[in-house]
Amino acid sequence: MSIKIGIAGYGNLGRGVEAAVTNAPDMELVGIFTRRDPATVKTATGAKVYKWEDAKSMKDDIDVMILCGDSANDLPEQTPEMSQYFCCIDSFDTHANIPTHFAKVDEVCKKAGTLSMISVGWDPGMFSLNRIYSQAILPNGNDYTFWGKGVSQGHSDAIRRIEGVADARQYTVPVQSALDKVRAGENPELTTREKHTRECFVVAKEGADKAKIENEIKTMPNYFADYDTTVTFISQEELDRDHKGIPHGGMVFRTGVTGLNGEEKHVIEYKLTLESNPGFTSSVLTAYARAAYRMHNEGTVGCKTVFDVAPTYLHPDTADEQRAHLL
Amino acid sequence: MSIKIGIAGYGNLGRGVEAAVTNAPDMELVGIFTRRDPATVKTATGAKVYKWEDAKSMKDDIDVMILCGDSANDLPEQTPEMSQYFCCIDSFDTHANIPTHFAKVDEVCKKAGTLSMISVGWDPGMFSLNRIYSQAILPNGNDYTFWGKGVSQGHSDAIRRIEGVADARQYTVPVQSALDKVRAGENPELTTREKHTRECFVVAKEGADKAKIENEIKTMPNYFADYDTTVTFISQEELDRDHKGIPHGGMVFRTGVTGLNGEEKHVIEYKLTLESNPGFTSSVLTAYARAAYRMHNEGTVGCKTVFDVAPTYLHPDTADEQRAHLL
Numbered sequence: 001m002s003i004k005i006g007i008a009g010y011g012n013l014g015r016g017v018e019a020a021v022t023n024a025p026d027m028e029l030v031g032i033f034t035r036r037d038p039a040t041v042k043t044a045t046g047a048k049v050y051k052w053e054d055a056k057s058m059k060d061d062i063d064v065m066i067l068c069g070d071s072a073n074d075l076p077e078q079t080p081e082m083s084q085y086f087c088c089i090d091s092f093d094t095h096a097n098i099p100t101h102f103a104k105v106d107e108v109c110k111k112a113g114t115l116s117m118i119s120v121g122w123d124p125g126m127f128s129l130n131r132i133y134s135q136a137i138l139p140n141g142n143d144y145t146f147w148g149k150g151v152s153q154g155h156s157d158a159i160r161r162i163e164g165v166a167d168a169r170q171y172t173v174p175v176q177s178a179l180d181k182v183r184a185g186e187n188p189e190l191t192t193r194e195k196h197t198r199e200c201f202v203v204a205k206e207g208a209d210k211a212k213i214e215n216e217i218k219t220m221p222n223y224f225a226d227y228d229t230t231v232t233f234i235s236q237e238e239l240d241r242d243h244k245g246i247p248h249g250g251m252v253f254r255t256g257v258t259g260l261n262g263e264e265k266h267v268i269e270y271k272l273t274l275e276s277n278p279g280f281t282s283s284v285l286t287a288y289a290r291a292a293y294r295m296h297n298e299g300t301v302g303c304k305t306v307f308d309v310a311p312t313y314l315h316p317d318t319a320d321e322q323r324a325h326l327l
Numbered sequence: 328m329s330i331k332i333g334i335a336g337y338g339n340l341g342r343g344v345e346a347a348v349t350n351a352p353d354m355e356l357v358g359i360f361t362r363r364d365p366a367t368v369k370t371a372t373g374a375k376v377y378k379w380e381d382a383k384s385m386k387d388d389i390d391v392m393i394l395c396g397d398s399a400n401d402l403p404e405q406t407p408e409m410s411q412y413f414c415c416i417d418s419f420d421t422h423a424n425i426p427t428h429f430a431k432v433d434e435v436c437k438k439a440g441t442l443s444m445i446s447v448g449w450d451p452g453m454f455s456l457n458r459i460y461s462q463a464i465l466p467n468g469n470d471y472t473f474w475g476k477g478v479s480q481g482h483s484d485a486i487r488r489i490e491g492v493a494d495a496r497q498y499t500v501p502v503q504s505a506l507d508k509v510r511a512g513e514n515p516e517l518t519t520r521e522k523h524t525r526e527c528f529v530v531a532k533e534g535a536d537k538a539k540i541e542n543e544i545k546t547m548p549n550y551f552a553d554y555d556t557t558v559t560f561i562s563q564e565e566l567d568r569d570h571k572g573i574p575h576g577g578m579v580f581r582t583g584v585t586g587l588n589g590e591e592k593h594v595i596e597y598k599l600t601l602e603s604n605p606g607f608t609s610s611v612l613t614a615y616a617r618a619a620y621r622m623h624n625e626g627t628v629g630c631k632t633v634f635d636v637a638p639t640y641l642h643p644d645t646a647d648e649q650r651a652h653l654l
Contacts, residue, residue, distance in 0.1 A: 019587040023467065044587055099651055119654055126460070126595075128654045129638060133453070135653065136614040136641035137607075140350065185600075258610045260346040260371055264603035271598070273512075276591035280464075283585045287463040307639040307649055311456055314463035322634055324426055326462070327446055327455045 002028040003293045004061060005286075008052070008082060009068035010034050010041055012246070013091065016282025017066050018045055024286060026316050030062050059085045063296075064289040067091075068282075076101060079116060083108040083303075087292045088116040089285050093124055098305075106303035115296040117304045120288045121281040122272060123147070127252045129306050130270040134254030138266060141256020144182045146174035146195060150248025150277065158223045159200055162216050164208030167236060169243040171199040174250070182253050185265045198229040201243055203236045248277040287314045329355040330620045331388060332613075335379070335409060336395035337361050337368055339573070340418065343609025344393050345372055351613060353643050357389050386412045390623075391616040394418075395609075403428060406443060410435040410630075414619045415443040416612050420451055425632075433630035442623040444631045447615045448608040449599060450474070454579045456633050457597040461581030465593060468583020471509050473501035473522060477575025477604065485550045486527055489543050491535030494563060496570040498526040501577070512582050512592045525556040528570055530563045575604040614641045 005021045007014050010032050021029045022045050031048040034041050038049040050058070055065070065086035069078050071094045079090045083105055092101050098119055105116050119125065123145070131143060152172050159168035178195050181188040188194075200217055204210050214231040217224055234242075249272040258264045274280045288306070291313035295304070312319055315326070332348045334341050337359050348356045349372050358375040361368050365376040377385070382392070392413035396405050398421045406417045410432055419428050425446055432443050446452065450472070458470060479499050486495035505522050508515040515521075527544055531537050541558040544551055561569075576599040585591045601607045615633070618640035622631070639646055642653070 016585065020585060022587065095654070098654055099647070102650060124654045126464075129460070131653045132638045132642050132649060133456070136617075136638070136643075137453075137610050139643070183600075258343065258347060258603065258606035260349065264601075264606040266602060266607050267598075267600040269596070269598040269600075271594075271596040273510075273594040273596075274591075275593060276585065279585035279591040280593050283464050290463075305650060305654055307646070307654065308637050310635050310637045311459045311463070312634040315459050316463075316466070319634070320426070322459060323429060323632060326458045327422070327425055327451045327632055327634065 002026050003290060004028050004030050004063045005289060006030050006055065006058070006062040006065040006086065007032045007047075007068060008055065008065055008078065009074065010043070010049070011068060012278035013282050013285075014068035015044055016276070016278045017068060017285055018043060018047060019279075020283045020286035021066075021289075024290075024316075026290070027286070030058070033065075055082065056085045062086055063293050064089060066285050066289055076104075079118060080104050080108045083114050083116045084112050085114075087114050087296050089120050089289050089292060090116070090118050091121040091125070091281055091285060092119045093121060095124065098124070102303050102305070109302045113301050115292055115301050115304060117288050117292050117306070117309070119305055121284050122274075123250070125281075125284055125306055126272065127250070127270070130252040130268075131254075132307055134252070134256075134268045138254050138256030138258070138268065140258075140262060141254055141266075142187050144190070144253040144255070145250065146179060146253075147250040148172040148174050148196065148248065150250070150274070151243075151246050153246075155198065155200075155223055158220065159202060159217055162213055164205050164213050165202055166205045167203040167239055169201045169239060171201075173197045173199055179251070182255065183267060183269065185255050185267050187255055192226045193228060196227060198224055198227045200229060200231045201234050201239060202231055203239050204233055245275065246277045247275050248272075249274045290314060290316065329353050330617060331355050331357050331390045332616060333357050333382065333385070333389040333392040333413065334359045334374075334395060335382065335392055335405065336401065337370070337376070338395060339605035340609050340612075341395035342371055343603070343605045344395060344612055345370060345374060346606075347610045347613035348393075351617075351643075353617070354613070357385070360392075382409065383412045389413055390620050391416060393612050393616055403431075406445060407431050407435045410441050410443045411439050412441075414441050414623050416447055416616050416619060417443070417445050418448040418452070418608055418612060419445045420448060422451065425451070429630050429632070436629045440628050442619050442628050442631060444615050444619050444633070444636070446632055448611050449601075450577070452608075452611055452633055453599065454577070454597070457579040457595070458581075459634055461579070461583075461595045465581050465583025465585070465595065467585075467589060468581055469514050471517070471580040471582070472577065473506060473580075474577035475499035475501050475523065475575065477577070477601070478570075478573050480573075482525065482527075482550055485547065486529060486544055489540055491532050491540050492529055493532045494530040494566055496528045496566060498528075500524045500526055506578070509580050509582065510594060510596065512594050514582055519553045520555060523554060525551055525554045527556060527558045528561050528566060529558055530566050531560055572602065573604045574602050575599075576601045617641060617643065
């Protein structure tokens with residue numbers, strides 16, 4: 001019996017989930033739900049497209065709904081809404097607002113008897129898992145998270161909002177010398193500037209003042225002012241040709257000590273090198289949909305995060321097979 | 328209320344657990360159980376030492392017993408024995424025999440109402456976790472596990488059994504060019520010889536035939552014959568001075584693809600660099616003792632592995648704190 005999946009929202013993430021579910025041997029894609037006119041949405045696999053409002057009438061046809069909206073505008077409303085009818089998975093990634101989002105979804109789930117998992121992906125998600133495992137194992141130590149090299153959509157958007165900018169792509173790049181110090185177990189104290197640089201590729205509109213654009217980028221508070229930032233002006237053709245992908249990744253480190261007097265040093269490193277940020281994130285969402293289905297079948301309800309999911313639930317093999325082949 | 332811990336067996340691993348429990352804010356070390364005469368055992372912290380046979384009479388004084396014996400001779404008997412009275416944690420690492428060991432411990436636990444976790448450590452353990460998470464996320468891909476640079480006790484012991492050898496230390500070393508290919512996502516097919524080399528430091532007895540020893544090492548089936556092996560003869564003083572530590576570590580990789588036609592490549596790497604193998608392993612055992620205590624308090628019984636433990640149980644903070652600070 002396959003797990004019946006719905007996808008709510010059809011952007012980069014939705015397309016990624018469509019591919020992951022299609023390739024999963026134990027899942028079946030029931031349909032994609034959109035706020036646009038379904039007739040205007042062409043899916044990569046020919047999956048059926050439904051109106052958003054039709055979802056609730058399909059309560060019994062779908063085991064898990066994977067939400068593919070954005071964290072700023074969509075998920076704070078959509079996850080509680082859909083959790084009334086379905087077990088849901090979302091990738092809510094506004095770290096500071098996780099407790100509020102959790103409480104809202106938990107209340108709905110407990111009332112409805114559903115199980116929803118929030119903040120699934122790689123950060124929050126796989127990176128969070130590495131933080132909690134590593135802190136639990138090495139309680140006496142330091143955490144470091146580096147991102148990149150990868151595209152930050154938020155920073156790219158911020159540049160595009162500047163007057164005279166036609167298009168832009170921003171890469172977050174970890175500083176090699178900082179990485180080297182952490183890997184060597186030196187436990188450095190690192191400022192924001194010492195951890196990452198920002199590389200901006202910008203297409204200026206005709207006649208725009210490039211010096212002014214560059215200055216506006218480099219001095220932009222929150223986004224760029226605290227970083228060493230480089231700005232390179234290129235043509236739209238170059239941007240489309242050389243900067244089309246959405247690579248990302250990064251590293252989570254824990255450096256800590258064991259021994260009665262902390263005499264033994266250890267370094268734990270978890271590193272992701274991703275050619276496609278939405279492709280990988282949607283694969284994580286899909287694995288957690290399997291876990292949500294299994295845990296809900298066992299009677300678990302409420303809001304959960306990756307911290308609450310035993311790894312056995314994620315993998316399609318039986319527990320016996322997992323112990324025999326993976327342990 | 329602190330978690331009351333017992334330690335069964337007092338070698339390198341037992342001393343490591345003693346340190347980890349002593350440094351944990353939510354644990355208390357009740358005592359160490361030994362098959363030797365307790366009067367002959369001097370503990371690093373002054374912890375009390377009891378006769379092995381006294382353990383069962385202390386059933387109500389100990390929440391979790393951490394077993395620190397070896398996988399070949401001790402744990403197959405000791406974990407089932409102790410699981411009659413206690414929730415136990417062991418580091419059983421004979422991969423091929425895990426299903427048998429699991430079944431035996433599971434039967435005892437279910438009869439006694441205890442919860443025991445087997446095969447806890449880093450391989451099996453943290454490496455297994457990375458294998459299961461990464462396979463679940465990237466079902467279409469390849470796994471690679473590399474060990475080292477680190478001391479293999481089993482290989483060191485095998486050399487010591489050769490006639491004319493006074494002492495020896497063997498390091499397992501991953502081959503850099505193989506690592507580079509895996510990290511680049513080339514998905515190489517690697518033979519045993521292509522993945523690791525073996526470096527042996529040997530102290531020969533006076534008058535021993537060094538050429539014969541070297542040849543015996545390099546042609547030893549299972550241990551060395553399938554590897555490029557180097558043998559370096561040194562003095563006992565050099566061995567004691569330069570090869571005293573027990574470093575280890577290694578890497579688990581998953582390279583895989585996402586996208587409808589596998590068009591996006593990803594690399595997941597988990598890397599441990601450990602100054603002390605028993606120091607780190609005992610820290611993992613101690614974190615899982617916390618999880619066993621909490622899960623047993625919720626009514627869970629039977630044999631478990633790291634695959635069955637949701638990460639939230641490992642970390643001393645509350646679930647609210649974990650979500651706020653680690654997610």
